[in-house]
Amino acid sequence: MTRSPLLAMRGIGKAFLGAPVLSEVDLTIERGEVHALVGENGAGKSTLMKILAGVHSADAGTVELDGRAVSFGHPLQAQHAGVASVFQEFNLLPELTVSENVHLGREPRRRGLIDRRAMTERTAEVLSDLGVEHLSPSAKAGSLSVAHQQITEIAKALSQGADLLCMDEPTASLADAEVELLYRLIGRLRERGVSVLYVSHRIREIFDLCDRITVLKDGRLVKCVDTTDITPDELVTAMVGRRIEAAFPDRLPGTETGEVRLRVRGGGNAWIDGIDLDVRAGEIVGLAGLQGSGRTEIAEAVFGIAPFTRGTIELDGGPVRITGPRKAIGAGIALVTEDRKAQGLALRQSVRANARMVLDANARVHSGRRLDRIPGLLSSLDLVSRGDDQEVRFLSGGNQQKVVVAKWLAAEPGVIVLDEPTRGIDVGAKHKLYSVIRSLAAEGLAVLLIASELIEVIGLADRIVVLHDGSIAGELPGGATEQDVMAYATGRRSAEAGPA
Template sequence: MLNLRGIGKSFLGVRVLSGVDLDVTAGEVHAVVGENGAGKSTLMKIVCGVHPPDEGTIEIDGRPVSFGHPLQARRSGIAIIHQEFNLLPERTVAENVFLGREPVRRGLVDRAAMEEATARLLGELGEESLSPRTAVKRLPVARQQIVEIAKALSVNARLIVMDEPSAALAEHEVRLLHGLIGRLRDRGVAVLYISHRLREVFDLADRVTVLKDGSRVTTLPIGEVTPGELIRLMVGRDLGACFPPRSAGAGEVRLSLRAVGNHKLRDIDLDLRAGEIVGIAGLQGSGRSQLAKAIFGAVPFTTGEMTPSRPRSVREGVAMGIGLVTEDRKAEGLALRQSVRDNALLAARAAGARSRNGVRDLLERVRLSPARPEQEVRYLSGGNQQKVVLVKWLTMAPRVLLFDEPTRGVDVGAKAAIHDLMRELANDGVAIMMISSELPELIGMSDRVVVLRDGRVAGTLPAGASEEAVMRLAAGEAA
């Protein structure tokens, strides 16, 4: 159905893609993998008409095409779900799904028809409870992703490009997405699937193409490659053990919660100790992110006790030495049009303090590539943007560091670097709390796992607990 030959692309004199070939057949799920910065998202945007290629050709059904605008690609039956959301927050779900294609009746937008069609699409996704009239800004990250998927489905595309579609989804939502992709494949729809979750790639894909440094390394049937071999093709080296060794033992209590709560949380008891990584598990809506934001002072606790003190604002939380790596780095973690250096100094300046660590040294520590402090953050890949968020907190030498989905949308190489850094920080005496929807990551990194359900602590599990034990507590069954 789709043939790309010799695709090349540069931005501001920097070569991003070079001589890339790719073909996709109808009814195929074709995974595209590689480290952040390998060129995956740029290649997909060329397929979807966001960027024109500098070199090479694109053919659909054997006929050459040239897209100067995403609308032209859409008319050719191509839709894309971007890694970063492409939604208008002030508009409703239905208005976003049919943006630019609103049904009209007697010269006016037919809202009833638009909302009815959106409700049908949401029903296909198992999201009957999501109202088409809800403003997108009121939705959590996972449900905003559902809106993106519904928007792509609404154009009856023959080829759907999915760029990290499950990155923000909970486990049961991921299963729903996988079922939907299977139904699309059965109907002859082609899916180009980008994911850093290798388990997804092996569960879904028929073939996989590996990109590295803007070039195609190889394309293989998924049955002819192992996860270890795929990682080596992507990063050019073995990553060793999946997770760094756990700490020998925890130190003093850095932060203590006793019966704390607010409008989302109830009667939570929790201690965070120096040198320990505490994992926080739970289904979507269980209160995981709300707990992190309350500790940080963004949405303060209204009841209970927090020692050494309960921050009433973000400024107070930062002054106490608490850092928060937020779930949505672009909306909440970075100033995208400012430089890497300015972003790195945001936390220290907010605390009214001088940076305790050198920015350039920290950029090298997190392996930011390229480590140019003057570069605007918006031009970095997702993994490198996440590293800048980490540096922002490292400049103030935090005592407590809260990670909310620290490796969402990050490639396997950058993910391993972040895991290593988290363990190094713990070994240096930082108390770490980590929220992750990826249970293998949560279990592999945590010294213990605290499971939340409906805003309360459902139970605590030791290091190495099984995924089944975590899910039983999260779902309200006996562990």
């Protein structure tokens, strides 16, 4: 007799305000399986996950857990049935400890009082079972790194007896070493027979971790396939509905490399030292390196968030002193930060309000002529929205990023720094944003690009500056191999030694 899968969702349908979001979607997950759910932004992944978590109710279809029909009208019902979800925005109370968060609402009691000793011991047991004994149950959640907050959420789920853990973009905000820790945690969950629904845009992680893949597009099921039976290229094609023959567009015709727009000599502060960097008009310079190598620190120094305390900066041949972001904006420098939601957008304000945010906040760059450019900028970026009055929180990740770019382009900068510009957006939106980056260079901007996905730096940059331990280790031409970049990034090769 064939055993029922742990989870069977069949014929799931859901509409919001009459607009269908999911239609006839099936999803099955076996015990101990790590199952990927993939698709472009807007494909319906989050809605399906929220139906499973009890956040939304399905309009059609059935859900079975271990062969039993279930229907969740509230997240607590899903939790009691053994389904736990870890969303990108964690559900932790920062002023409480790890053990208090893990047992929130389920505190062990002794003689009518909370038994804090038992709570701490039980939390320590769960953390030990996950192989993270270094995380103290008494640590305040608000003091934890993103990775340790995520571990706390996972520990909470396991302490509730979860059979199925749903994870939404679990590595979006993690450093490389923290991603490795998550890999190990998922391996332990699989060994214990816990199933994992893994929602991610990161193709490499899907093939590293997952047993099967369910692909959604436009709210419909495209296919469910064993990871071993599909290639990364075939998966991307299934997700976007077309082949992306050239993931990285060529340099646009007419793009000319001009004079140096940004020059740093001997730049340094508490985190970086000896930075010599030139970025020319019409040029894309990539900053590559491992997490903590100094890439973002250079961006923040150039923009004045954590300014250089030594060395010099020149813009278009003239010396400038960047002591803060307002000085940078006034000098013609723009920064697209890696966290668009926390640092780049006012989510409950309109597209129009966000696009004019830099102009409204800085008298030096404000002008009616620049305001008049905003509709044309949004159109040139192929922004998809219901109109300029739509709140940006309702846009897809890729379209939110376009609004951030438009916000800065409205100020007519000469230098634009892009820190992780494609983080958290789907493969189709990434391809469109790559074209935007190429067009910025074609318009004569000096582009400084930072990306953790090394293939993006290699595919887009005209030159690659590689960092190691806060200093420049070497420079390579665009199109260099990953092996050459990593030789500098890991310190196996240095600028003094030259190419191997």
